[in-house]
Amino acid sequence: MLVLFIALPLAMALLxxxxxxxxxxxxxxxxxxxxxxxAVLSFYSIGSSELYHMGGWVxxxxxxxxxxxxxxxxxxxxxxxxxxxxxxxxxYMRSYTAKDHYYGLFLxxxxxxxxxxxxxxxxxxxxxxxxxxxxxYALVAFGCAHEELEASFKYAVLGTVSSTIILIGVALVxxxxxxxxxxxxxxxxxxxxxxxxxxxxxxxxxCGFSLKAALVPFHAWLPDAHPSAPAPVSxxxxxxxxxxxxxxxxxxxxxxxxxxxxxxxxxxxWLGIISMVVGALLAAGQSDIKRLFAYxxxxxxxxxxxxxxxxxxxxxxxxLYHLVNHAVFKSLLFLNAGVVENATGTRNLDELGGLNKTxxxxxxxxxxxSLSIAGIPPFNxxxxxxxxxxxxxxxxxxxxxxxxxxxxxxxxxxxxxxxxHAFFSDPKxxxxxxxxxxxxxxxxxxxxxxxxxALSLLVITGLKTPYLISAAQETLMRFGFGL
Amino acid sequence: MIYSLCLLLILVGLYGVIVSxxxxxxxxxLVIMEHGVHLLLILIGYRAGGQPPIVDPGTLPALFAxxxxxxxxxxxxxxxxxxxxxxxxxxxxxxxxxxxRYGTFxxxxxxxxxx
Numbered sequence: 267m268l269v270l271f272i273a274l275p276l277a278m279a280l281l282x283x284x285x286x287x288x289x290x291x292x293x294x295x296x297x298x299x300x301x302x303x304x305a306v307l308s309f310y311s312i313g314s315s316e317l318y319h320m321g322g323w324v325x326x327x328x329x330x331x332x333x334x335x336x337x338x339x340x341x342x343x344x345x346x347x348x349x350x351x352x353x354x355x356x357x358y359m360r361s362y363t364a365k366d367h368y369y370g371l372f373l374x375x376x377x378x379x380x381x382x383x384x385x386x387x388x389x390x391x392x393x394x395x396x397x398x399x400x401x402x403y404a405l406v407a408f409g410c411a412h413e414e415l416e417a418s419f420k421y422a423v424l425g426t427v428s429s430t431i432i433l434i435g436v437a438l439v440x441x442x443x444x445x446x447x448x449x450x451x452x453x454x455x456x457x458x459x460x461x462x463x464x465x466x467x468x469x470x471x472x473c474g475f476s477l478k479a480a481l482v483p484f485h486a487w488l489p490d491a492h493p494s495a496p497a498p499v500s501x502x503x504x505x506x507x508x509x510x511x512x513x514x515x516x517x518x519x520x521x522x523x524x525x526x527x528x529x530x531x532x533x534x535x536w537l538g539i540i541s542m543v544v545g546a547l548l549a550a551g552q553s554d555i556k557r558l559f560a561y562x563x564x565x566x567x568x569x570x571x572x573x574x575x576x577x578x579x580x581x582x583x584x585x586l587y588h589l590v591n592h593a594v595f596k597s598l599l600f601l602n603a604g605v606v607e608n609a610t611g612t613r614n615l616d617e618l619g620g621l622n623k624t625x626x627x628x629x630x631x632x633x634x635x636s637l638s639i640a641g642i643p644p645f646n647x648x649x650x651x652x653x654x655x656x657x658x659x660x661x662x663x664x665x666x667x668x669x670x671x672x673x674x675x676x677x678x679x680x681x682x683x684x685x686x687h688a689f690f691s692d693p694k695x696x697x698x699x700x701x702x703x704x705x706x707x708x709x710x711x712x713x714x715x716x717x718x719x720a721l722s723l724l725v726i727t728g729l730k731t732p733y734l735i736s737a738a739q740e741t742l743m744r745f746g747f748g749l
Numbered sequence: 750m751i752y753s754l755c756l757l758l759i760l761v762g763l764y765g766v767i768v769s770x771x772x773x774x775x776x777x778x779l780v781i782m783e784h785g786v787h788l789l790l791i792l793i794g795y796r797a798g799g800q801p802p803i804v805d806p807g808t809l810p811a812l813f814a815x816x817x818x819x820x821x822x823x824x825x826x827x828x829x830x831x832x833x834x835x836x837x838x839x840x841x842x843x844x845x846x847x848x849x850r851y852g853t854f855x856x857x858x859x860x861x862x863x864x
Contacts, residue, residue, distance in 0.1 A: 389825055396832045403839055412850050416859050419772065419843045426779050426836055427766060433786045433829065434759070440822070441793045490862045 268318040268331050270307060271341065271380040272394075275300055279373035282366050290365040294356045297369035301345070301352040304376065308345040311338040312734065317386070330386030330447065335737030339586065340383045340514050342734075343593045344506045346717070348376050351498040351505075354601050354710035358498055358608065368408060368496075374401040375502060379510040387446040388436045395432070395478070395511050399425050402507055406495045417487075417494035424487045428477035435470035438463050452523050460524070468526070471519050472533055479512025481571055482541040485564050489548075492563065493556035493613075497604020500556060504563040505597030509589055513567060517574050517585075521742040535575030539669055541568030546676040553615045555688065556603045558680060559596065562639065565673060566592045572670065573654040576661045582739040584653030590735075591646040591721055595638040598714035602632040605703055605711075606688060615684065620693025627708040629689045631715040636685050638718045640678035646721035751792060758785035772844045772854045776837065783833045787826045794819030 278300040286293035311333055320329040333341075352372065359368055378398025385391040403425060407418035440446055442463050443454040455464065473484070480488035492504050520526050520534065545565030552558035570592070573585025605628045606621060607613050622629035638645035641652075651674055658667035703711075724735065762785055765778025795818055802820035804813055844854065851859050 389828070393828060393832065396836070400832075400835055400839060403843075407843060407846070410846060413861050415843060415847050415850055416862055419840075419847060419859075420862075422836070422840055422843060423766065423775055423779065426840070427763070427782070429836075430759070430779070430782050430786055433783075434789065436825075437786065437790045437793055437822075440790075440825075446821075494862070 267307065267310070268316055268333055268384060269320070271304065271345075271384060272331075272377055274304060275373040275377040275380065279370045279377065282373070283370045286366040286369075288366075290360075293366045293369045297373060298349070298352050298356065300373060301349040301376070304345040304380075305342075305349040308338070308341040311341055313737075314338070325447065326445075326450075329390055331384040332386040332449075333384060334741045335734065336514075336518070336586075336741040337383050339590065339734050339738045340510060341380065343590050344376070344379050344383065344510055347505045347593050347597045347714075348372075348502065350601070350710045350714050351501045351597065353706050353713075354501070354604070355496075355498045356706050357704040358604055358707065359496065361608070362409065362496065368405075371401045371405050371408070372499075372502075374398075375405065375507070379506060382511050382515065387448055388439060388451070389446050391448075391515065392429070392432060392436055395515070396429055398507065398511055399429065399478075402499075402503060405499045406491050406503075408496055408499065409494075413490075414494045417490040421487045421491035424477060428474045428484075431470050431477070432474035435467040435474060438467035438470070442467070448518070448523050452525060455523070456525060460526075464524070468519075468524055468530070472516070472537075475512050475516045475519070476537055479508050479516065479567055479571070480541075480564055481512075481537045481567060482544045482564060485541065485545070488564060489557055489560045492560040492600075493554060497556075497600055497607065500560075500604070501597035501600035504560060504600055505593045508563065508567060509570070509593060513570055513574070513589060516571075517742060520574070531575050531577045533575075534571055535663075535666070538568045538571030538573070538575050539666060541565065542572060542673045543568075543669060546673045546680070550676055550680040550683070552680075555606060555613045555615055555618070555684060556600065557613075558615075558684065559599050559603060562677065562680065563592075563596055565677065566596065566639065569651065569654055569670065569673075572666065573657060576657050576663070578657055578661050579739060579743060580653060580660055581657035582742050583735055584650055584657050586735050586738050586742075587653060587724065588647075588650035590724075591638065591650045591718075594714055594717040594721060595635045595647060598631060598635040598711060598718065599639065601707070601711050601714065602628050602635065605707060609703075615687040617694065618688040619691040620689070622689045623693060625703060627703045627711060631711040632689065633685065634715040634718050636681035640681045641674045642678070644719075644722050646718050646724070649722055649725040752789065755785050755789040755792060758782075758788065761785075770855050770857055772847060772856055772859075773841070775856070776840045776844060779840070780833070780837060783829070787829060790822040790826050790829070794822035 278296060282293050282296050316333040318331040359365055375398055378394045378401060381394025382391055385394055403418055403422040406421055407414050443451050445451055477484040492500050542565050545561050545568055549558050549561035570585045570589050573581045609625060638647040641648045655667045655670050759782050762778045762782030766775050769775050799818040800816050802817040848854055
């Protein structure tokens with residue numbers, strides 16, 4: 267079953283390119299059925315741990331896929347958000363040509379992310395990371411307009427540099443430990459300790475994956491790349507890609523493979539705090555709605571990195587919880603922005619106004635998304651931010667807690683700015699074609715908005731039960747991990 | 750010593766990426782960087798005077814492992830070259846499209862995105 271997460275989207279990506287040429291309806295059906303299957307399958311992975319040997323070759327020789335609670339948490343997030351983005355694409359991508367190419371790339375992106383999450387060794391992690399990254403470069407450039415090409419070039423160059431840095435790290439780790447299997451590396455490192463080449467490799471990994479996760483000061487590509495892509499792709503990039511190939515891998519390497527002590531975690535903590543502050547302040551100054559959301563992603567990923575960098579169980583729970591929450595509400599907000607852009611032809615907040623009356627579903631769902639991301643109870647964002655702030659206090663970083671509260675306030679300010687300018691102010695005469703949202707777009711947004719509310723229930727049920735977040739946290743905290 | 754030459758090659762590539770203004774030269778810088786890493790990987794598996802990693806029938810595995818070069822990094826480099834080719838094709842295609850839109854290869858003139 268494990269291999270299906272990689273094989274199914276990969277096979278369907280090629281099949282769509284073969285079969286659905288100039289038959290956009292068929293590619294819609296094939297792609298969304300695939301994504302639906304993956305989303306359903308991902309829920310079946312809850313609570314099970316599994317090691318799959320590719321081709322029947324056993325561990326030291328073959329390639330392993332491994333499923334543990336952390337991986338299944340990420341699988342659920344990635345595949346559910348992909349499904350929502352896929353449903354949304356059916357109507358949104360009508361204005362573009364070559365829908366089959368779009369779905370092909372989209373499914374390759376999903377393949378890459380699932381592969382990164384399940385990979386049991388460093389080199390396959392690198393390969394899947396490149397699959398996801400190349401698909402995302404192409405998807406950012408999909409419209410082939412001036413801005414999209416420029417953003418994609420910038421993103422591709424920085425992305426390739428970061429991949430190269432990661433590959434140097436992989437080479438160094440292999441040179442020192444003589445293996446690429448992550449569990450073996452962890453065992454070996456706990457034997458020999460952090461020697462200086464390993465420390466260099468660790469530094470390279472931090473740089474490389476921070477570039478992928480767009481932590482400040484490695485963030486320069488994100489505010490260009492994420493807004494320029496088509497809306498469902500923005501939702502995928504901001505919602506899940508930076509987490510699956512950035513934050514997730516960082517967490518995996520730092521805690522499971524290197525088993526880092528508290529001294530080295532300072533780096534992660536500072537990256538988190540700087541991203542949080544810089545991202546929020548830059549977001550507040552934007553008037554392009556998608557660019558604002560992109561900067562806000564940097565800020566929210568900073569929260570996650572801060573929670574992980576604390577290295578305490580509570581911080582870890584907060585970080586993972588915020589990771590799930592952010593995936594849901596940020597992809598929701600990008601889908602909303604896509605509706606606004608399509609309906610009015612502009613993304614500039616100063617030109618928008620009064621969309622609540624003409625686009626009711628978008629109005630309501632974006633309200634839910636904005637309140638969630640700003641951390642207003644009872645929505646999910648409140649609980650995860652609260653946990654991170656409490657964890658800061660508990661770990662003795664009172665100033666970090668104060669900074670986090672201040673950043674939350676700034677978040678509220680810029681989200682209210684979006685709400686007020688786009689949805690609540692007096693209607694302006696700009697609605698061109700739409701009188702309301704098409705049904706599938708509304709469905710996708712409604713599902714994610716319901717997710718925002720439903721996820722706040724996790725604070726009651728999910729944190730204590732051995733299913734998701736606490737299980738994932740335990741996976742991270744356990745020193746090293748078994749074979 | 751020889752490892753530092755790989756590092757030098759990587760840094761030369763990085764310098765090219767950072768300093769050049771021509772989009773294609775940036776791409777060339779990336780390729781140089783990548784090949785620096787490939788050389789590093791190959792060097793890690795290299796053994797002076799080692800035999801090629803192909804087992805003759807009848808050779809003891811333990812003896813063979815003591816004499817041959819490490820085949821794993823070679824496999825990694827092969828994979829990585831293929832990935833690099835994919836990235837290279839995409840980047841060059843982007844450069845061509847950028848030239849069609851902006852009429853220039855100069856990155857300082859390709860600057861619509863701001864803020």
